[in-house]
Amino acid sequence: MREAHVVGAGQSKYGSFPDESYRSLFRTAVENTMASVDDGMDVDEIDEAVVGTLGVGGRQLGLPGPAVTEHVGLHGVPVTRVENACAASGYAVRQAVQAVRSGMADVVLAGGVEVMTDLSGDAVRYWLGVSGETEWERMSGTTFAGVYAQMASAHMREHGTTKEQLSHVAVKNHDNGAKNPKAQLGFTCTLEDAVNAPAVAEPLTLYHCCPTTDGAAATLVVSEDVVEEYTDEPVRVAGVGAASDNVGLFQRDSYNSVPASRMAGDTAYERAGMGPEDLDFAEVHDCFAIAELMSYEDLGFCERGKAGDFVESGATRMDGDLPVNTSGGLKSKGHPIGATGAGQVVEAFDQLKGRAGDRQLEDPRVGMTHNVGGSGGAAVVHIFEKEEVDA
Amino acid sequence: MTRGVLAVGAYAPANRVPAEAFEEAWGSFDAPGVETKAVPDADEDALTMGVQAARRALRAGDTDGRDLEFLSFASTNPPLAEEDLTPRLGSYLAVPTDTTRRTHTGSTRAGAEALFDALEADGPALVVVADCPEGEPDDSREHAAGAGAAALLVGDDAPATVADHESFTDPRPGTRFRQRGSDDVDGLDIGTYDRAAFTEPVEAAVASIEADDDFEAVALQAPNGKLPYRTNLENEAIAAVETVSELGDTAAASVPLSLARAFEEGHDRTLAVAWGSGAGATAFLVEGTAPVEASLEGTNELNYPGYLRRRGDIVGEKPDGGAAHVPVPTWRRSLPQRHRHESGVCPECGAVAFPPDGACPGCRSLVEFDPVEPALEGTVDAATTIGQGGAPPEFAEQQARQGAFGVAVVRFEAGDGEVSLPMQVVGDGGAVGDTVRAVPRRVYVEEDVPRYGLKALPQD
Numbered sequence: 001m002r003e004a005h006v007v008g009a010g011q012s013k014y015g016s017f018p019d020e021s022y023r024s025l026f027r028t029a030v031e032n033t034m035a036s037v038d039d040g041m042d043v044d045e046i047d048e049a050v051v052g053t054l055g056v057g058g059r060q061l062g063l064p065g066p067a068v069t070e071h072v073g074l075h076g077v078p079v080t081r082v083e084n085a086c087a088a089s090g091y092a093v094r095q096a097v098q099a100v101r102s103g104m105a106d107v108v109l110a111g112g113v114e115v116m117t118d119l120s121g122d123a124v125r126y127w128l129g130v131s132g133e134t135e136w137e138r139m140s141g142t143t144f145a146g147v148y149a150q151m152a153s154a155h156m157r158e159h160g161t162t163k164e165q166l167s168h169v170a171v172k173n174h175d176n177g178a179k180n181p182k183a184q185l186g187f188t189c190t191l192e193d194a195v196n197a198p199a200v201a202e203p204l205t206l207y208h209c210c211p212t213t214d215g216a217a218a219t220l221v222v223s224e225d226v227v228e229e230y231t232d233e234p235v236r237v238a239g240v241g242a243a244s245d246n247v248g249l250f251q252r253d254s255y256n257s258v259p260a261s262r263m264a265g266d267t268a269y270e271r272a273g274m275g276p277e278d279l280d281f282a283e284v285h286d287c288f289a290i291a292e293l294m295s296y297e298d299l300g301f302c303e304r305g306k307a308g309d310f311v312e313s314g315a316t317r318m319d320g321d322l323p324v325n326t327s328g329g330l331k332s333k334g335h336p337i338g339a340t341g342a343g344q345v346v347e348a349f350d351q352l353k354g355r356a357g358d359r360q361l362e363d364p365r366v367g368m369t370h371n372v373g374g375s376g377g378a379a380v381v382h383i384f385e386k387e388e389v390d391a
Numbered sequence: 392m393t394r395g396v397l398a399v400g401a402y403a404p405a406n407r408v409p410a411e412a413f414e415e416a417w418g419s420f421d422a423p424g425v426e427t428k429a430v431p432d433a434d435e436d437a438l439t440m441g442v443q444a445a446r447r448a449l450r451a452g453d454t455d456g457r458d459l460e461f462l463s464f465a466s467t468n469p470p471l472a473e474e475d476l477t478p479r480l481g482s483y484l485a486v487p488t489d490t491t492r493r494t495h496t497g498s499t500r501a502g503a504e505a506l507f508d509a510l511e512a513d514g515p516a517l518v519v520v521a522d523c524p525e526g527e528p529d530d531s532r533e534h535a536a537g538a539g540a541a542a543l544l545v546g547d548d549a550p551a552t553v554a555d556h557e558s559f560t561d562p563r564p565g566t567r568f569r570q571r572g573s574d575d576v577d578g579l580d581i582g583t584y585d586r587a588a589f590t591e592p593v594e595a596a597v598a599s600i601e602a603d604d605d606f607e608a609v610a611l612q613a614p615n616g617k618l619p620y621r622t623n624l625e626n627e628a629i630a631a632v633e634t635v636s637e638l639g640d641t642a643a644a645s646v647p648l649s650l651a652r653a654f655e656e657g658h659d660r661t662l663a664v665a666w667g668s669g670a671g672a673t674a675f676l677v678e679g680t681a682p683v684e685a686s687l688e689g690t691n692e693l694n695y696p697g698y699l700r701r702r703g704d705i706v707g708e709k710p711d712g713g714a715a716h717v718p719v720p721t722w723r724r725s726l727p728q729r730h731r732h733e734s735g736v737c738p739e740c741g742a743v744a745f746p747p748d749g750a751c752p753g754c755r756s757l758v759e760f761d762p763v764e765p766a767l768e769g770t771v772d773a774a775t776t777i778g779q780g781g782a783p784p785e786f787a788e789q790q791a792r793q794g795a796f797g798v799a800v801v802r803f804e805a806g807d808g809e810v811s812l813p814m815q816v817v818g819d820g821g822a823v824g825d826t827v828r829a830v831p832r833r834v835y836v837e838e839d840v841p842r843y844g845l846k847a848l849p850q851d
Contacts, residue, residue, distance in 0.1 A: 121780075122784045122787065125782075126783070126784045129715030129783055132715075133813075134715045134717060135717055135721070135725065136746075136812070137813045138715050138783060139717070139834055139842075139844065140798050140813040140815045141777060141783060141785075141786040141815040142775075142777060142798040142813065143781065143782070143783055145781065146775050146777050146781075149775030150773035150798070150800055151773065152775075153774050153822075154772060154773040157823040157824070199778055200781060201775045201776065201778065202775050202778075203775075204775075248813065249800060249813070250745075250800045250812055251745075251752065251811075255772055255773040255800060
């Protein structure tokens with residue numbers, strides 16, 4: 001099985017862009033991606049594309065893949081649309097790795113796009129409802145925030161996690177996002193801001209929830225056979241793991257963890273021959289603050305039930321032992337559903353290439369991305385390693 | 392073998408609005424004798440109240456819905472003007488599909504008609520009478536309008552029997568009517584004509600009964616708290632079992648509710664008189680008493696704006712949309728789960744699955760599950776509150792009318808195992824560790840079709 005490497009990654013700015021279309025956002029992401037390749041690449045060198053998206057402005061499109069690839073001049077290649085809710089483009093990257101490793105392609109563009117701010121708040125809730133368990137959970141009157149709030153209630157009850165500890169996630173991620181020029185919410189907040197913000201779904205406040213976002217992100221995954229044509233310092237895909245679980249929280253064994261994350265993480269570690277102790281940083285799925293805390297435990301960053309203490313200790317801040325969400329995460333950077341997973345890979349690529357600007361970590365070698373679909377029905381984890389290719 | 396009433400169940404919504412609230416809002420209150428009235432919650436209607444009463448009657452009679460051979464439903468205000476609601480009612484109660492069913496409506500006498508229908512039937516029968524009339528906010532009928540339900544379990548060897556019954560009719564159009572397509576009860580308000588349309592048929596029907604007039608209890612139809620006392624019947628006997636002063640005008644359910652109260656208080660000789668606009672009356676003499684399980688208490692006092700919110704007068708329409716729409720045929724396939732939380736036991740490993748299809752959650756085998764119904768009481772394992780404006784759009788109207796609500800994952804015992812379900816919590820209560828009870832409520836109305844399910848009611 002061939003090795004797969006990331007040689008380029010880029011994204012649009014995340015936010016609300018009334019004058020942009022999903023195609024133009026994707027074009028920006030692809031242009032930035034192509035520009036990020038050390039030794040350059042032309043669009044016609046791409047063999048295949050995989051595009052993650054849930055819908056465009058609440059609309060369902062049958063062929064969003066070709067719609068965006070034709071727009072960037074990618075003609076005639078196979079294009080697949082991947083839909084796994086918020087994990088759509090994380091799975092798109094995984095599919096690109098599969099295509100490369102299997103020998104079916106040497107250069108694959110994997111990305112995603114979403115336009116969410118065209119819709120009223122009501123319509124967004126209608127639309128996002130399709131990503132949850134629609135026949136039972138949705139009919140109980142709950143939303144995504146509600147399901148994650150239920151997880152938070154169970155975590156608090158079981159492990160004594162506090163609202164302040166949830167708020168530490170928001171403070172950290174806003175601190176990081178303020179240093180990211182692509183972030184949607186580039187401001188900082190205090191612990192008091194986060195604790196005392198209006199409740200969205202108890203115990204989650206506004207600062208414990210990510211915004212709705214427009215944006216696009218893309219990556220270029222290439223085989224070991226051609227990687228030297230593009231860079232001397234590729235980012236190797238060291239491990240990939242993915243897993244699924246019951247879509248409904250009520251059908252799972254645990255309400256205070258995301259088992260699919262744990263399974264995906266275990267697989268990624270095993271394939272990479274690494275463990276959490278080998279990571280220099282991680283981008284995890286923090287659609288809600290409790291999601292980030294559960295990821296610490298599911299991915300082995302800390303013991304089960306200790307995530308609250310772990311974030312409070314500062315371990316996941318930029319200067320901590322394991323910086324998490326240096327991009328600002330979904331909380332500050334934004335969460336354009338179909339683009340989120342690929343956007344995490346953009347941050348990992350930038351960190352490993354030393355291009356993360358004011359939020360650059362000191363010589364990181366190994367980073368992880370962790371992308372969750374819905375409230376945990378799907379999860380995908382990638383481990384990336386900075387690697388030098390012999391000249 | 393004497394056929395009669397074996398047991399009775401009664402239910403009223405927890406919301407009450409006092410007469411003073413109307414006086415403050417309107418300067419007067421036009422329903423004499425009504426001190427408070429019961430107000431259906433935003434997700435309650437005649438069907439959900441009827442199920443509540445039916446469950447109580449079955450429990451009081453130590454009977455299972457599966458044993459019923461006859462089921463009837465009576466209401467002047469069914470949630471749908473045309474649709475037989477007994478299939479949905481029966482589904483909640485697990486009544487066999489071949490059980491005979493009847494629906495009675497169109498008159499406040501419908502409850503009495505349903506009872507006599509059941510007395511003529513064979514086998515265990517359940518008569519469910521539920522009502523929640525409405526009117527224009529400034530109308531005397533709306534000031535009186537209440538809500539409640541009673542269910543009468545009918546069968547052989549009954550402790551309470553109907554010794555005699557007589558009817559009388561005399562055409563009096565315009566005294567109480569509801570136009571086609573309207574939700575509001577109306578009337579011409581012609582003083583003496585209206586009063587005579589009530590008193591004369593009532594008195595004529597009672598006069599036909601072969602009995603002396605020594606009644607401790609008179610369960611008399613009560614359009615308001617004054618009209619019953621305009622008849623020549625004994626005032627004290629009427630006052631002894633009336634419900635109109637605390638529940639308001641419960642229309643077709645008025646007489647069955649008073650009958651429940653008579654049984655509850657041990658009266659073993661009760662005169663019941665059901666009046667219906669048109670006009671007509673049916674009088675019947677009930678001898679003996681039957682076990683009663685009733686919950687008629689009001690625990691939530693509403694102010695006038697709160698009352699208007701529950702009615703839906705001051706809230707907007709739900710937004711358009713439908714991305715997560717569940718079509719009616721899909722919904723219909725899951726009715727045993729919606730109405731009774733029917734689950735399945737895996738024959739291979741014994742794990743309990745909800746819903747009972749697909750792979751077993753325990754051993755992952757594709758099996759045919761054995762049905763099992765979870766207990767009605769369960770424990771909250773995860774919970775939150777969906778605040779104002781935060782609900783999915785399908786629930787926006789309910790939230791506007793009712794306020795914030797809780798949602799929870801609730802664990803119920805089911806056979807030898809347990810099963811967990813997502814449930815909306817009635818009100819904004821429900822914390823991890825709380826005990827809740829599954830109660831019938833309307834989930835929402837989409838494509839003009841009401842969808843019914845179970846919600847969780849916190850228990851003290």
